[in-house]
Each structure stands twice: as structure tokens, then as C-alpha cells.
Amino acid sequence: MADVSQLQPTQTNTNLPPTLPPGARRSVIVEFIVRYGMLVAIALLMVFFSTQNERFLEINNLFLIARAASILTIVAIGVTLSVTVDGFDVSVGAVTGLSVLLSTSLMVIWNVDWGVAILITLGAGLIVGLINAFFIIKLRIPDLLATLGMLYLAQGFQLMLTQGEAVFRGMYNPWSPERVQTTGEITVAFKQIGQGFVGATGEFNGIPIPVILMLFIAISAHIFLQYTRWGRMFYAVGGNREAARLSGIPVNRVRMFAYMLSALLATIAGIVLASRIGTGAIRSGDPYLLDAVAATFFGFAVLGARRPNVFGTVIGALFVGILLNGLTQMDVQWFFQDFIKGFVLIASLAMSFFLVKRNQGG
């Protein structure tokens, strides 16, 4: 069994025979596509959009695109963490939405200070992650189903918070028997998180704060997964849970941690989103789920990683972000966008899975 795979060339194969058999030559091309296909696709996409819009490649525009993609990236990193431990968290979109409603309604309806509102919201996110972990680890509900259940719970809780109302300054308090206007507001400081810029000079508008936040999270998550003991344990649990357990790894603690981080990141994304739009829109987190899942699986194909990885996920999220932004700037009508997105998604996923599998099969 192991015989053939044993003979597969390792990546640092320097002594190729002078005449390559036909099978080997094809696999060199395939290998290139697997490693760089995703990056080439992004480059092509950018070239295409820059021919459509001459301002596309301007630095300010690029940062706006990055800002638009940053919320998605944060959610996607959470999904990546859950996928790394061979789990799956589909509740992230709903948790993002819940976070939007919870943070804004705390400020507007209950007059909570914005800093405290953020802390409470983050705490709620961690609790959601804990509950997910409880469902999956203790009750042994399959991860997809458990987090699907949580998707509805979070969505329902989101609606119950304000009795289905969106949150905005001066709204009527849904919990008061009389029609009383609320007095709280979404403060300027809070709005800075999603709308602010840092380091503006002359023509340059500065770096958007969400982008800085996203980069901080991405770099931390990358270091966490690649260079720490816990990150190593994440991959071990995801690679073979039983082998990890029999190596003395606290498998359940690792999985619990992954679900908590996933929910926490979705909550952070929700806070950024709430600050960005400045109101508590209902179900505003929903679209992030599928985009984040797509970004995570795109990431498998980046540099031939063949496994969940933060760098790939960030690239994948940028890809989705650039695509969406480009389509909007080209005035593609909104009702076409989902279809185009689906088409590109399938094409890229086909590349990730079909080619990677083929290449592995030898």
C-alpha cells in the first residue's frame, strides 16, 4: 500500500530523470496551477477590473476594497479555525448578525456605554461558542447540524432582542408598553471602528481602521496556527482525531477552543459591521456565512497548501471582496451578482478540489 506513495516525489525533487514520462510532465503543469492558480486568478481579476475602471488600481480605492473585504476576512478566519480541527461552524453569519443587533441595541435601547456594550457583545459571542462546543462535544451532535441549529437560535435571538425592529437613534423602545422614544445613541467613537482612517496625508485618505483590525487578527491567527503549540494541536486534531487523542492531546479542549474562537471572531466582525453601517440592521450578517466558507476553501488552493490556512483564507476573502466590489463598480445590477458569484465560486472550488485530489492520487 505504502509502496507507491513512498515513491512519489517530494517537493524538493532535484534529480528528475532527463526524459520525463508523459504523466510526470502533466503533473508539473497541474502542480503549477495548484500552487499559483488562486493568485493568478486574483491578478487576472484585478487586470480585468482595471480595464473597466481606470480608478480601480488607485491606492484609495484598493483600501476601500480591502475595507469592504475586512469584515468577511475576519469571519472567514473563524471558519478556518473550525475547519482546521476538522469541524465546521455554519452559525458564523447569524452570530455576526446577532452581534450587530446586540451591540447597537445595548447602546440605543439600554443606554449602555459603547465600551461596555462591546465587552458584553464579545462575552455573548464566547458563550455562543461554548454552547456550540457543548452541542458538538458533549451531546455529540454532528458539527454541521449543531451549528445549523445555532444559526437559527442566534437569528431568532437577534429578532427577539428588538421584537424584529432595526436599531437606530430615536427609535421607539420595543420593550416599553407606551410608545417611548429611546435616548441612547450609537456614539461617534463606536462608529470610528468601522468608518475611521489612520494616517491620512494629502491625497491619501489613510488606512481604514477595519483593515488594520483585520490585519492584526490575520497575523495573530497565522502565528497562532503555524508557530504555537496550540496551533500544532489544532492541525493534529483536524488531521486525525484518534491519533491525536492517543498522543495525549486534549482533543476536546482543542475543539472547544476552536468553536469559541470562531464565534468570537464572528462577533468582532459584527461589531465592525454595526459600526460601519451605523445602525442595527436586521439579519445583516447572513451573507457572510457563504462568502466566508468559500474564502476558507479557496484558501486550500493557495500555494498548494491542501489544508485550511490563514494566509490562504485571507487571499480567498480578498478574491471574493474584489469580485463583489468590481461587479458593483461595473454597475452590474444586484440581481446578477449572486449568480456570477456562484459561478466563480464553483470554478475556483473545482480548481481547489479536483486538481489537488488528482495531483495527490498520482
Added chain:
Amino acid sequence: MHRSPPHAKVVRRQLNITPIVYRYQGNLLQSTLQAVGLGKRFPGVVALDDVTITLQPGHVLALVGANGAGKSTLIKILTGYYDHYDGTIEIDGRHVALHDPSAARRAGIQAVYQEVDTVLIPYLTVSENLLLGQYAHALVSWRALHAQAQAELARVGLQLDGHRRVEDLVLHEKQMLVIARAVSQDVRYLIFDEPTTSLSLHEVERLFDIIRTLKAQGVGIVYISHRLMEVAAIADDIMVLRNGRKVAHFPVADFDVGRISEAMLGTAITNVYPPKREQAPGEVILKVEHLTRARKLHGVSFSARQGEIVGVAGLVGAGKTELLRALFGADPVDHGKIYLDGKMVKITSPQRAVTHGIFLIPEERRAQGVLVDEKMRKNISLPFLGQFTWAFDLLHRRREDIHATATVEMLAVTPNDPEVEVRNLSGGNQQKVVIGKWLAGNARVMLFDEATQGIDVKAKQDVYRIVRDLAQKAAVIYASSDIDEVIGVADRIIVMHDGRIVAELDSAQFDRNLILEYATGSRTPMIQTVEDTKHAEKN
């Protein structure tokens, strides 16, 4: 190519009769498969080089060779796994191209692999699995299906209820089912790849009966096994491969273990087992009292000393694996006490066991022992990652590299580059990685479960040496269903039968037949566990 004539299929479909009639025709063709100059190269490696092989009807050809010798490559070519290979294959003088699995199947070539679970559908019944893909009509007549399945099973002399679900079968029954299915699909050449690794002696006998039946029906058989005694028992011809080349081919009448191992390895192996312990063993490290787990373990008590290898002998299913897993905290126990260096310890999880210095080399290497997609380095450092970190849990890469390199050197893993992914290693080298990952720890008790299963003689010799070295500091519990191996490795043997320890033997008492009699339950147990039958009744 040799298929049933086209009209036969039409007739078969119209009448909805079982296709047995036509299949006998196929077998009676008495066709010889001749493969000349078979070769397969991968970039940088020649996996198989100019091998000529002849398969005759009613003839068993045994294929032996160390891991990496090219056996699997040869089998994969014959079963149409590769879309490209060198050499030509002819059946009865007619050229056939085996570039995809269906072509091989049409040519009547099939293989029965060790991992039968991958080719069966667990929640379907025996009959459904047996006739998978061969239903005559869109609508399934269950009665006809089961009747046909029974007929097929009877052909290979297999008694199995067609209504049972495959997930409820034991391993050898599944294997028999896979054989029956191959036979039901016009098989003319059947390849067995390590079929007996997980079978008990009795089951091996039954498998051989079936092979003999197939032989009598004119099926040409290729039999791959590391167990040379089995090869001697079943083969007509023996072919030895080494480094992708055919190095020997002779009739079974000339069978000689020394000659075969020499051909396999290129050098003579004088003594597989390392010398036994000379001094008396040290202090008692591990003491187990009345370890009990419902239906699996019944009042198991024994102890092990420092510097001592305690062999655990017993048939497949005797409770050896269950005992080791219980000691490692991998499965819960109902009651019983474990003492380590005189102190009672509660082992409730593998994590706990590891902190106490109890390490397990599990039965299923790939599924339980290693992370196949990771590099050797990451496997080796996994259990004791804490030793390779500095501030904030950050990994200290250089320290990890040094440890991995040293481990790989010490265990003579080939290739000796710790950056190679474990999937690219042969079975024997993978097993060394499994052992290697415990070397950073302070071992008190090492538990080995079928540690040499499916690895070649050279690697086995290395493993035995490592086991002996480890026993210097720790107590070693070495479980295996290969009685000769336990005798060769252990200083003292405990024999298990049906979840109980039935005998404990000193090296002076080591005797193959004696152990076998205890293991099969045909001799009255030397050790009675009266107290524990009480416990067992309570449960």
C-alpha cells in the same frame, strides 16, 4: 478481450437468470496471463523495472518482498490503477491494455485488499453488497436477489446470512464477502494483498480452503504476504521482488525461509530477535489488579518490572488490544486498580497516561498512530510539544529540529530527513515514527500492540531491537497474535483468552504449542480468576 459473448448478456437480462452458466464458460477458457517487461517509473524513482510474470489458471503465485519492493505497484498495474505503464500484457496471446480499473475488471482481474471496508457499503445487506452493480432489472426483486446471493456464496463455500448488514460482520466475514463478490463477477485472476494480517489461525484455514476451491475452479491466484509459512502452505510458485526487480522465482518445493529472506533483503539475516535480557529485572513498575471491562476484560491482574519485556500472547479478539487500551486510558474500565512505582494511579484518559509515562504504540498504525499528512518532525514532537516551546507557547523550531533529526537517526528511519511527510514512508518506517514520538518523554511503561503487523523482516528486526533498548529503563508490554514473535521478543509471557489471563510463563516454559493450547482455550487455565467472576456477575 474475454467477455461473455454479447448475446449472453441479452439472454441473461431477458431471462433474469443468474449468470453462473456463463461464468463457468469464462473459467473454462483456461487462459494464461502473460505480462512481459512490466515497469513503472515516477519522477526520480523506478518503482518497477522489467518484471515478467505469468499467471496460470488454477495456479497460486506467491509474491514476496520487503516494503517498497514493488509488489503494490505490480498489483496496481494489473488492476488498471495506472493510465500508463511500460511493458505488455497478453491474455491467451491477445494484447490487453489495462489502463483503467474497468478494463482490468473486463479482463477478469480483481484484487482483495487488506482494507475490505473501503469496498463494502456498511448499511447494505450481504446480498446487496454481493450483487452490487449487477442487478438485472431496475426493480429489485428481493427474493430473487437473496436467492442469487446465496448461490454465489455457496460457490465459495461461504455460509453467511444474506440479510445481515455488512456493518454487523466481523472482519474475516467481510473479507470472504469481497472474495465471493469478485468470484461472482467473472473473475479469472484474483489477487490477495496481505489477506491474513487480521485473521485468526482458524480463519486463515478457512481462507485457504476458499483459495483451494477457487484453484480447483481454474482461477489464477496471486498471493501476497509477509508470512512466509503461509506462502509455503498455499503457493505453487514463489516470486521475490526487491527494489522493483524480480530477484528470484522458484517452485514451492524449493521453499526455504533463509533463501527467501536473503533474496528479499539482498543480505542474509542471521538472527531476527535481539538477545534476551541477561540480568534479573529491576523493581516492579506496573502492577495491575482485577482490571475489568464489561464483556471485554475479566479481572486481569499482572505486573511488569523494569528491564523486562512482558509478552501478551493470544488470538485475535482475546482482549490484548482492550487490555493495552485500558492501561492507556483510551477506553473506560468498570473497575480495577493500576499501580505505578507502587502508587495507585487513576488513568482516565490517554492524556493522563502520557503524563504518567505510559505510552501506547497502537494496533492500527495509520488510523491511530501517525498523522499521515504531516511531516515526520511534527509527528515526533506532537506528544511533548511543551518541551519545544519558549515564551507564549511559541514553538522553538530549532530545538524541535534537533530532536526530530536525532530521533530519526536513532531509529534508522529511511529516508532520514524529518521533513518528509509520513504518508511517503513505508509501513516499517511509519511504525518507527510512532515509536519515535514517545522518545522525548520519560517512559515508565511502553505498550506495544501488534507493532510489526504488515512490515518487512528488516524493519521487524529494527523494531525488536528498539523494543529491547526501551526495556532498559521502562517496563515493556508487548502484545502480538504472532506466537513465534512473542516467544522471540519477550522475557515472560502472559496468555490471554476471552478477556482473561489464562497462563503466565517464564522463558524456560516458552513453547509454541503450549501457548497455542492456552490461547485457544483447549487447555485448562493455569490462572483462575474466581474473585472476578463475582464482579462480572454484578455488572
